[in-house]
Amino acid sequence: MAEEKKETKIKIVKEGAFFLKALKGRPEAFTIIAFIVLSVFMSIISDTFFSLSNINNILRQVSVNAIISVGMTMVILTGGIDLSVGPVMALSSTFMAGAMINGIPVFPSVLIGLATGLAFGFLNGVLISYVKQPAFIVTLAMMEIARGIALLYTGGYPLSGLPSSFGFVGKGRLLGIQVPVIIMLITYIIAFFLLNRFVFGRYVYAIGGNQEATRLSGIKVKKYMMIVYVISGFTAALSSVILTSRLMSGQPNAGSGFELDAIAAVVLGGTDMSGGRGHIFGTLLGVLMLGVLNNGLNLMGVSPYMQRVVKGIIILAAIYISSNKEKK
Amino acid sequence: MSEYVLRLIGISKFFGGVKALQNVHLEVKRGEIHALLGENGAGKSTLMKILSGVYQPDAGEIEIEGNEAHFSSPQEARKAGIGIIFQEFSLVPYLTVAQNIFLGRELKTKIGTLDNKKMCSLAADHLQDLGVQIDPKTVVNQLSIAQQQFIEITKAVTDDLKILILDEPTATLTPNEVKQLFLLMRRLQKRGVSMVFISHHIDDVFEIADRVTCLRDGQYIGTKEVRDVSTDQLIQMMVGRTVSQKFPPKSTYETILQRPLCLEASLSRGKDYQEQKITLHKGEILGLSGLVGSGRTELIRALIGAEKTNDKQVLVDGKEVKINSPYDALHFGIGYVPEDRKTQGVILPFSILDNTVLNTLTKTAKFHGIWVNQKKNKENCEKQRRELSIKTPSVQQKVRNLSGGNQQKVVIAKWLTTDCHILIFDEPTRGIDVGAKAEIYELLRELVKKNVSIILISSELPEIIGLSDRVLVMRSDKIVAELIGDAINSEEIMRYATGGKTNG
Numbered sequence: 001m002a003e004e005k006k007e008t009k010i011k012i013v014k015e016g017a018f019f020l021k022a023l024k025g026r027p028e029a030f031t032i033i034a035f036i037v038l039s040v041f042m043s044i045i046s047d048t049f050f051s052l053s054n055i056n057n058i059l060r061q062v063s064v065n066a067i068i069s070v071g072m073t074m075v076i077l078t079g080g081i082d083l084s085v086g087p088v089m090a091l092s093s094t095f096m097a098g099a100m101i102n103g104i105p106v107f108p109s110v111l112i113g114l115a116t117g118l119a120f121g122f123l124n125g126v127l128i129s130y131v132k133q134p135a136f137i138v139t140l141a142m143m144e145i146a147r148g149i150a151l152l153y154t155g156g157y158p159l160s161g162l163p164s165s166f167g168f169v170g171k172g173r174l175l176g177i178q179v180p181v182i183i184m185l186i187t188y189i190i191a192f193f194l195l196n197r198f199v200f201g202r203y204v205y206a207i208g209g210n211q212e213a214t215r216l217s218g219i220k221v222k223k224y225m226m227i228v229y230v231i232s233g234f235t236a237a238l239s240s241v242i243l244t245s246r247l248m249s250g251q252p253n254a255g256s257g258f259e260l261d262a263i264a265a266v267v268l269g270g271t272d273m274s275g276g277r278g279h280i281f282g283t284l285l286g287v288l289m290l291g292v293l294n295n296g297l298n299l300m301g302v303s304p305y306m307q308r309v310v311k312g313i314i315i316l317a318a319i320y321i322s323s324n325k326e327k328k
Numbered sequence: 329m330s331e332y333v334l335r336l337i338g339i340s341k342f343f344g345g346v347k348a349l350q351n352v353h354l355e356v357k358r359g360e361i362h363a364l365l366g367e368n369g370a371g372k373s374t375l376m377k378i379l380s381g382v383y384q385p386d387a388g389e390i391e392i393e394g395n396e397a398h399f400s401s402p403q404e405a406r407k408a409g410i411g412i413i414f415q416e417f418s419l420v421p422y423l424t425v426a427q428n429i430f431l432g433r434e435l436k437t438k439i440g441t442l443d444n445k446k447m448c449s450l451a452a453d454h455l456q457d458l459g460v461q462i463d464p465k466t467v468v469n470q471l472s473i474a475q476q477q478f479i480e481i482t483k484a485v486t487d488d489l490k491i492l493i494l495d496e497p498t499a500t501l502t503p504n505e506v507k508q509l510f511l512l513m514r515r516l517q518k519r520g521v522s523m524v525f526i527s528h529h530i531d532d533v534f535e536i537a538d539r540v541t542c543l544r545d546g547q548y549i550g551t552k553e554v555r556d557v558s559t560d561q562l563i564q565m566m567v568g569r570t571v572s573q574k575f576p577p578k579s580t581y582e583t584i585l586q587r588p589l590c591l592e593a594s595l596s597r598g599k600d601y602q603e604q605k606i607t608l609h610k611g612e613i614l615g616l617s618g619l620v621g622s623g624r625t626e627l628i629r630a631l632i633g634a635e636k637t638n639d640k641q642v643l644v645d646g647k648e649v650k651i652n653s654p655y656d657a658l659h660f661g662i663g664y665v666p667e668d669r670k671t672q673g674v675i676l677p678f679s680i681l682d683n684t685v686l687n688t689l690t691k692t693a694k695f696h697g698i699w700v701n702q703k704k705n706k707e708n709c710e711k712q713r714r715e716l717s718i719k720t721p722s723v724q725q726k727v728r729n730l731s732g733g734n735q736q737k738v739v740i741a742k743w744l745t746t747d748c749h750i751l752i753f754d755e756p757t758r759g760i761d762v763g764a765k766a767e768i769y770e771l772l773r774e775l776v777k778k779n780v781s782i783i784l785i786s787s788e789l790p791e792i793i794g795l796s797d798r799v800l801v802m803r804s805d806k807i808v809a810e811l812i813g814d815a816i817n818s819e820e821i822m823r824y825a826t827g828g829k830t831n832g
Contacts, residue, residue: 197699197700198698198699198700199689199690199693199697199698199699199700200698201700202682202686202689202700203689205675205678205682206675206678206682206686209675209676209677209678210671210672210674210675210676212671212672213666213671213672213673213674213675214675214686215634215653215654216634216654216664216666216672216673217654217658217686217687217742218653218654218655218657218658218659218663218687218746219654219655219686219687220653220655276675276677276678277677
């Protein structure tokens with residue numbers, strides 16, 4: 001008996017060592033470890049944390065940020081940035097809600113919302129890749145424009161009174177799983193294939209790794225750079241469908257600070273801010289880590305103001321540790 | 329007092345196993361303008377970096393006015409009275425002339441603020457002394473290259489300046505500006521400043537220098553009084569070697585010229601929009617020679633659409649084609665192996681495999697070119713790896729971890745997996761070891777046997793001479809000569825490249 005125990009012990013140690021070895025040199029290692037430590041810690045101190053309803057809760061809460069982060073990951077992989085996702089999301093939300101209030105059926109209204117995101121993504125893309133303006137400035141300006149239009153359109157008030165059938169997207173369940181979570185998972189699976197199995201994805205990484213070399217290799221760099229911004233606009237709008245449905249209203253003020261949450265998730269997921277390196281599931285991990293952190297601190301009764309401080313410190317720790325690995 | 333203000337005795341410098349300088353001498357007399365002459369890569373810049381304290385020599389001595397000196401940093405060299413004007417200026421573009429001149433040694437008023445008035449008036453005096461007519465309040469980015477150079481020089485000229493080193497100051501100047509620069513140099517000379525003037529323009533040497541020292545392949549060739557030598561002698565000193573036998577045999581040029589043309593390009597770019605013509609025969613290696621900065625790379629980049637041109641007409645296999653981007657160039661079968669491997673050639677965080685198949689991804693991809701066909705890609709990459717003998721345990725190895733030679737092979741492999749029948753190699757052997765060089769030479773010859781046509785840009789004369797079936801020589805953005813057969817020799821090429829007078 002004793003020997004058997006010893007053997008399992010050795011096995012655990014061995015596997016643990018293997019696990020650590022696999023993590024070594026991976027920029028998202030910190031996030032993985034922090035995620036595990038945090039989850040274990042929370043399950044010990046809180047009875048509710050590891051319950052099915054709480055896990056469901058966390059997944060639903062993160063779904064909006066998770067979907068925005070998909071587009072953000074692609075943009076950052078090319079070495080760019082998209083600051084406009086929050087306001088684009090809000091604008092898409094108000095247009096979608098406005099359409100429904102004006103009697104347009106749910107499905108075409110959702111399409112109007114998605115088209116809004118695509119249009120802004122397209123504008124960003126054209127200005128950045130063809131007019132050759134810096135992504136930071138272009139998307140910063142677009143951030144203001146989108147927010148401004150949303151506020152103009154609604155007069156600053158939420159647009160409520162949406163048809164109840166629309167609530168299914170945010171609150172419904174399919175096969176016992178919440179619809180937002182399903183949408184999130186599908187988005188990630190599609191993004192995974194786009195980035196890892198499609199030629200498109202290889203070009204995204206190539207552009208971030210060395211834009212000039214990619215261009216000189218005879219690849220239409222501008223075209224692909226534009227596409228990533230279009231995708232980012234689209235995922236912002238897609239998350240807006242969930243948010244609008246959950247709130248059952250078009251919210252001109254929604255999504256403030258969402259661009260920063262998305263960037264934080266991408267960075268925590270180990271994607272290099274200068275482009276070329278990173279993984280879409282790293283981003284999902286970053287999103288989950290932030291979600292668990294929020295949820296855990298809530299359960300512990302930590303004030304939301306304090307939570308922001310903790311979040312900031314975690315991000316700093318993550319980039320510090322991954323950049324340290326880089327130097328060696 | 330010693331006759332020599334500066335003596336470099338038996339200087340040697342190694343970078344890793346590569347000898348950059350071996351037992352090099354340079355002696356500069358008080359108040360003389362001493363030209364340092366040599367081809368690209370002869371070791372001139374390394375020698376000057378040693379003198380200015382950027383590098384430390386592995387052997388040899390530096391003497392300033394008869395006293396042994398050791399510089400461990402550019403600051404120490406500066407203190408000893410050595411100023412250097414590099415090719416890349418160190419001026420801050422958005423500051424004024426006066427602010428630049430006093431950068432790092434700003435004058436302050438009693439209460440500790442900047443004394444702009446005093447700095448401006450001192451700078452104005454200083455400029456006047458040297459006969460430079462520029463308002464010290466001008467912002468530097470408003471100035472021409474030549475004017476910026478004068479400011480650099482003004483900045484370097486302080487009371488304790490003994491030796492001023494000018495690294496190819498005339499390379500980017502117009503003839504008129506060169507004259508102004510020479511006037512300034514003469515003025516400095518009258519003030520007792522000795523100058524080392526680096527150039528490979530032979531005309532300049534005759535114009536301004538008192539004596540000339542020649543370097544070749546990191547070795548000291550000799551020092552001569554300028555009035556005692558001829559252009560031919562200097563060219564002989566610069567290049568004077570027979571081409572080594574390591575090059576594979578060429579095609580005979582008579583047969584080359586009879587082959588059909590696969591590329592006819594005429595394009596105008598550069599300052600004066602003059603039209604330049606390039607033709608390439610099937611299965612030919614066309615050398616594009618000229619000094620650094622003569623516009624070879626720019627011409628080729630314009631050809632493949634990587635840079636804008638004023639006017640361009642390109643015929644591939646007799647058919648007119650529109651090439652507005654490297655994408656178009658690839659489409660019409662023209663590949664470009666760029667000059668700077670790390671910034672233009674490879675994607676460092678990518679594996680060998682991903683780099684090699686980058687521009688054939690859509691070709692091998694399934695479902696109408698969208699789904700990466702990893703199996704096919706791997707086959708293609710393994711094939712190139714074998715043929716080019718890329719030394720690596722696995723094609724999954726990151727390119728970042730490869731040697732320069734192997735990185736270059738990866739870039740070449742990328743183009744060989746395409747069906748390009750015209751390949752342009754820009755400095756393909758720069759910074760790679762001798763073994764890999766020889767392999768690349770062999771490869772170029774094998775490629776033309778397979779009816780691939782090649783344009784080779786190289787600053788290494790032996791390479792151009794040893795490989796090219798035909799040579800175009802460029803100078804100041806223009807193709808100034810076409811050489812065939814026996815005319816492809818170093819004297820002839822250098823004569824055109826440097827603008828040294830042609831004898832007949």
